[in-house]
Amino acid sequence: MRTLIFILIILALNACYYNEGPAEFPAGEVMGYQPIYATEDDLEIAFVNDQPIENPGKIYIYQQYLLINDRLKGVHVFDNADPKNPKSLGFIRIIGNVDIAIKGFILYADQINDLVAIDISDIKNPVELDRKKSIYTYNEQLPPQDNNYFECVDDARAHLLRGWKLTQLYNPQCFR
Amino acid sequence: MRGILYIIFLITICSCSGEESSIGPLNSSGAGGSLARFTINGNLMYVVNNTQLKTFDISQGNLSEIASVDLGVGIETIFPYGQYLFIGANDAVYIYSMEEGIPTPISTYTHATACDPIVVNGNYAYVSLRVNSCGQFTGENVVEIIDISDISHPVLIKSLTDVQSPYGLGINGNALYVCQGTNGLKIIDVSDPKVPVDINSLAVNAYDVIITQNRVILTGGDGIYQYDISNSEALQFLSKIAVGQK
Numbered sequence: 001m002r003t004l005i006f007i008l009i010i011l012a013l014n015a016c017y018y019n020e021g022p023a024e025f026p027a028g029e030v031m032g033y034q035p036i037y038a039t040e041d042d043l044e045i046a047f048v049n050d051q052p053i054e055n056p057g058k059i060y061i062y063q064q065y066l067l068i069n070d071r072l073k074g075v076h077v078f079d080n081a082d083p084k085n086p087k088s089l090g091f092i093r094i095i096g097n098v099d100i101a102i103k104g105f106i107l108y109a110d111q112i113n114d115l116v117a118i119d120i121s122d123i124k125n126p127v128e129l130d131r132k133k134s135i136y137t138y139n140e141q142l143p144p145q146d147n148n149y150f151e152c153v154d155d156a157r158a159h160l161l162r163g164w165k166l167t168q169l170y171n172p173q174c175f176r
Numbered sequence: 177m178r179g180i181l182y183i184i185f186l187i188t189i190c191s192c193s194g195e196e197s198s199i200g201p202l203n204s205s206g207a208g209g210s211l212a213r214f215t216i217n218g219n220l221m222y223v224v225n226n227t228q229l230k231t232f233d234i235s236q237g238n239l240s241e242i243a244s245v246d247l248g249v250g251i252e253t254i255f256p257y258g259q260y261l262f263i264g265a266n267d268a269v270y271i272y273s274m275e276e277g278i279p280t281p282i283s284t285y286t287h288a289t290a291c292d293p294i295v296v297n298g299n300y301a302y303v304s305l306r307v308n309s310c311g312q313f314t315g316e317n318v319v320e321i322i323d324i325s326d327i328s329h330p331v332l333i334k335s336l337t338d339v340q341s342p343y344g345l346g347i348n349g350n351a352l353y354v355c356q357g358t359n360g361l362k363i364i365d366v367s368d369p370k371v372p373v374d375i376n377s378l379a380v381n382a383y384d385v386i387i388t389q390n391r392v393i394l395t396g397g398d399g400i401y402q403y404d405i406s407n408s409e410a411l412q413f414l415s416k417i418a419v420g421q422k
Contacts, residue, residue, distance in 0.1 A: 052419075052420050052421060053399070053400075053417065053418070053419045053420065053421060054419065054420075055419075056395050056399070056400060056419065057395075058212075058384070059384070059386060059393055059395055059400060061386070061388055061393075066393070066400075068400055068417070078417065080402075083391060083402045083404075083414045083415060084402075084414045084415050085415060086402070086415055086417055088417075098213065099212060099213040099214060101214060101215060101216050101221075103216045103221075103234060106234070106237060108214065108216070108221065108234070108239075110213050110214070115214070115223060115232075115239060117234070117237065117238060117239055119237075129237055129238060130237070130238040130239045131239075132232075132239045132241070135223060135225060135230065136213070136225045136226075
């Protein structure tokens with residue numbers, strides 16, 4: 001038994017090599033990250049009224065339009081025919097989206113772990129053409145900052161993980 | 177005793193992930209440089225996830241996977257140029273050829289640990305390296321100019337150290353645009369890449385930039401700015417779409 005513990009301790013120390021310090025469990029009440037899950041319904045792509053820009057990411061020029069990704073939310077659509085006066089037309093809601101590309105009249109977008117092809121020939125009426133599920137399966141499982149406790153990701157809902165919030169946790173079982 | 181074992185076990189499984197510390201799409205702390213997860217070349221779409229480069233045929237409108245290559249961990253971004261794909265990873269920039277459709281490896285530039293967009297123009301590639309990019313300490317803020325005229329042997333020819341916190345890059349002819357976050361936008365003449373010359377700078381939050389048809393579109397922390405550059409690299413303000421604005 002002593003040998004087993006010794007081996008486990010060595011393993012644990014090695015695993016913690018990249019962290020500033022080993023986490024202690026049980027952690028009790030601590031600040032940490034809690035997963036935010038989307039629902040299956042949230043994955044539906046929809047054109048909605050214009051939204052305030054919160055966290056601009058990738059920008060894309062398409063015809064006379066200027067498309068602005070809002071991280072993890074979707075894509076703002078502006079008519080940019082007059083660059084001095086871009087006009088907001090609305091918002092393509094793609095929850096969990098960070099990157100977009102366009103070929104022809106098809107918008108390709110990542111959505112959480114999926115990759116989606118969307119017909120935007122009528123930009124105000126985006127239509128999902130195809131979806132490849134679980135293309136991405138990596139960082140999504142980890143909170144944004146090192147050296148934090150977090151609530152472990154629920155395997156059954158891992159594909160719906162859309163973000164993290166920093167909050168008070170009780171005895172979280174994970175740490176990075 | 178069981179308790180101790182359990183705790184050690186938890187520490188082991190939960191802390192392993194520390195070493196990956198790469199910028200993920202959920203790491204949305206402020207407006208970072210754009211994180212490219214895929215790119216399109218002709219009828220093929222190239223997608224990077226953390227470890228793989230996947231190729232999809234999109235000629236029929238749908239997504240049809242035709243190839244997948246394992247590249248190891250820590251892939252951050254992908255940038256196409258001509259027949260080549262530049263893939264920025266934690267440990268290197270990987271160069272692939274798209275000539276055959278399915279990507280084939282050409283060379284690896286290991287000096288850089290690139291998390292930010294790479295831009296390529298003519299015989300040169302530009303890579304921004306930022307202290308603390310990828311959530312790891314890279315040592316210095318620098319933009320590297322790499323000679324890729326022999327694509328199988330990329331060679332560092334110049335390090336631009338006179339930049340602060342470089343994020344996204346853009347290129348317009350001989351003018352290199354360096355977004356420096358809260359330190360503003362810097363425009364550098366790189367017509368002789370060994371002797372870069374500062375042309376202009378702009379005090380605006382700058383994280384990413386695209387340059388198109390005499391226009392510069394800049395992503396700042398507080399909005400999207402558009403400038404006219406038909407009159408050289410002197411930026412003429414056109415408009416701003418502010419964060420918080422509908």
